[in-house]
Amino acid sequence: MTVVVVDSGTIISCAMNCILWVFDELKQQGIRFIVPAGVKNEVIDSGLKSDKFRYEAIRVLHHFVNGTFESYDADLGRETSELLNYANSSFYINNKQLKVLQETDVQVAAIAKKIKADAVLTDERTLRLFIENPDAISTFLQNKFHTKVEVNEKSLHKFSDYMENIPVIRSVDLIAYAIDNGVFDPTIKRCSIVKNIDCRKEIVSGLLYALRFSGCSVSFEEINDYVNLVLRNKNAKKKS
Amino acid sequence: MAKAGEVPLFVKETKGDILNVLRDTKEALDRRNSQELIETSNHLVHSVSIHNDPRAVYVSIIAYALGKIVEKSEALGGYHKELDEFLEGNEQNIEASIKFLEKNEFKSFDNAIKNILALISEFDNSFSKYVQDVLQFAKIQKGTKIYEHGLSVASVAKLVGISQWELMEKVGEMKVPEHKGSITMSTKERYEQTKKVLKKRD
Numbered sequence: 001m002t003v004v005v006v007d008s009g010t011i012i013s014c015a016m017n018c019i020l021w022v023f024d025e026l027k028q029q030g031i032r033f034i035v036p037a038g039v040k041n042e043v044i045d046s047g048l049k050s051d052k053f054r055y056e057a058i059r060v061l062h063h064f065v066n067g068t069f070e071s072y073d074a075d076l077g078r079e080t081s082e083l084l085n086y087a088n089s090s091f092y093i094n095n096k097q098l099k100v101l102q103e104t105d106v107q108v109a110a111i112a113k114k115i116k117a118d119a120v121l122t123d124e125r126t127l128r129l130f131i132e133n134p135d136a137i138s139t140f141l142q143n144k145f146h147t148k149v150e151v152n153e154k155s156l157h158k159f160s161d162y163m164e165n166i167p168v169i170r171s172v173d174l175i176a177y178a179i180d181n182g183v184f185d186p187t188i189k190r191c192s193i194v195k196n197i198d199c200r201k202e203i204v205s206g207l208l209y210a211l212r213f214s215g216c217s218v219s220f221e222e223i224n225d226y227v228n229l230v231l232r233n234k235n236a237k238k239k240s
Numbered sequence: 241m242a243k244a245g246e247v248p249l250f251v252k253e254t255k256g257d258i259l260n261v262l263r264d265t266k267e268a269l270d271r272r273n274s275q276e277l278i279e280t281s282n283h284l285v286h287s288v289s290i291h292n293d294p295r296a297v298y299v300s301i302i303a304y305a306l307g308k309i310v311e312k313s314e315a316l317g318g319y320h321k322e323l324d325e326f327l328e329g330n331e332q333n334i335e336a337s338i339k340f341l342e343k344n345e346f347k348s349f350d351n352a353i354k355n356i357l358a359l360i361s362e363f364d365n366s367f368s369k370y371v372q373d374v375l376q377f378a379k380i381q382k383g384t385k386i387y388e389h390g391l392s393v394a395s396v397a398k399l400v401g402i403s404q405w406e407l408m409e410k411v412g413e414m415k416v417p418e419h420k421g422s423i424t425m426s427t428k429e430r431y432e433q434t435k436k437v438l439k440k441r442d
Contacts, residue, residue: 002437002438002440004438008393008404009393009404012404013408013412016409026438042394046397046404046405047405050403050405050406052405052406053403053405056405057405094253094290096290098390099292100390100391100392101392101394102392102394102395102398105392105395118437118440119438124393125392125422126390126392127392129424132425140422141389141390144389144390145286145290145389167434167436167437169433173430173431174434174438176434177434180435212412215393215407215408215409215411215412216412217422219422219423221423222423222427225426225427225428226427226431229427229431
C-alpha cells in the first residue's frame with residue numbers, strides 16, 4: 001500500500017476541475033490518501049461558506065464519506081510547532097521574521113513524517129521548496145523584496161533535514177500518472193469515436209493546464225514536457 | 241481577517257508606510273484618479289508580507305476597493321450624486337484616520353478604518369448593479385500580490401480574510417510557477433519519482 005498525505009491546495013485544484021474521482025480510481029489501485037483533520041475542516045468549512053464553491057466543498061466531503069480521503073485526527077501539536085518554527089524563523093527582513101507558512105501547511109509535512117508516508121501531495125510552492133530545495137526560497141524572496149533577506153541557514157535546512165527527502169508530488173504529477181496508467185482510457189476511447197482528434201493529447205494538455213490555472217505550482221514548460229512524456233510512454237507501450 | 245478590535249498591538253514598523261499610503265489615497269481620491277488609487281494600494285504589499293499587520297492589509301484593501309469604485313464611475317460616465325457623496329465621505333474618513341494615526345490614537349484609528357470598510361461594503365450593496373462585491377475583489381487582488389512575495393496560499397488567505405478556494409483560482413493566473421527557482425528537478429526526473437512512489441505495492 002502506498003500512503004500519500006494530501007494538502008488543501010491539491011484537493012481544491014482537483015475539486016475545481018471535477019477530477020476528485022481520479023482519487024477513487026487510484027485508491028482502487030492501492031494508494032491511500034491521508035488528509036490532516038485541520039486541512040479537511042479548512043477546505044470543507046470555507047467552501048461551504050462560499051456561494052461559488054459550496055458544491056465543490058460537498059464533493060470533497062463526499063470523498064471523506066466514501067473513504068477515499070482518510071482524515072488524520074491525532075494531535076501532532078509538538079511536531080507541527082517545531083516545523084512551523086523552523087520555517088518561520090528561516091528568513092528575516094530588517095530583523096523581522098518572515099512568516100511564510102502556517103499551521104495547516106506544516107501539518108501535512110508533520111503527519112507524513114510521523115506515519116512514514118511515501119509522499120506528500122501538495123500544490124503549495126513554498127512548502128515544496130522547503131522540502132526539496134530550501135535555498136531556492138532565499139533567491140526567490142531576494143528577487144521579490146528587492147532588499148537584503150537574511151537567512152537563518154540552520155532553521156532553513158532543519159526543515160528539509162526533518163523531512164528526510166520525502167518525495168513531493170503535485171496534482172499535475174498525480175494526474176499525468178493517472179492518465180499514463182489508464183484511468184482516463186474509457187473517456188479517451190469514447191471521445192475518439194465521435195471526434196477525429198488526438199484525445200489523449202488533448203486530455204493531458206487540457207487537464208494539466210486546468211490544474212495550473214487552478215493554482216498548482218507548475219510552469220508552462222513543464223506542462224509541455226509532460227504532454228510529450230505521457231504521449232511517448234503511450235507509444236512505447238503500444239510498440240511493446 | 242481578524243477584526244480590528246482583536247488586533248492586540250500596533251506594529252510600529254508599519255505605521256510610516258500606512259500613513260504614506262493613506263495620504264496618497266486621500267490625494268488620489270480627491271483627484272478621483274482610479275489608477276493612482278490602485279497603484280497606491282500596492283505600496284503596502286511588502287509591509288504586509290513582512291509584518292503580517294492586519295491594519296496594513298485593511299488600508300491596502302481600502303485603497304484598492306476605492307480605486308475600483310472610481311474606475312467603475314469613470315466607465316459609467318456622467319455625475320452620480322450618491323457616488324460622489326460616498327467618495328467625499330470616505331475622503332473625510334481617511335483624513336480622520338490619518339490624524340488618529342499621527343497622534344498614536346490607535347483605537348480611534350481602528351474605528352475609523354472599520355467605518356470606511358463598512359461604508360464600502362454598504363455602498364457596494366446599495367450600488368451593486370454597478371459594483372460587484374468590490375471589497376471581496378480587493379481582498380483577492382491584494383492576496384495574490386502578497387502570495388507573489390513567497391507566503392503560502394493558506395497564510396495569505398488567513399491574512400486577508402478570504403478562503404483558499406478564492407485565492408487558488410486567482411493564483412493560477414499568475415506567473416509565479418514560471419520562476420526558475422520553483423523548478424527543482426526536470427519533468428522526467430519528477431515523473432520517474434512519482435511513478436516510483438505510486439507504483440510501490442507492499
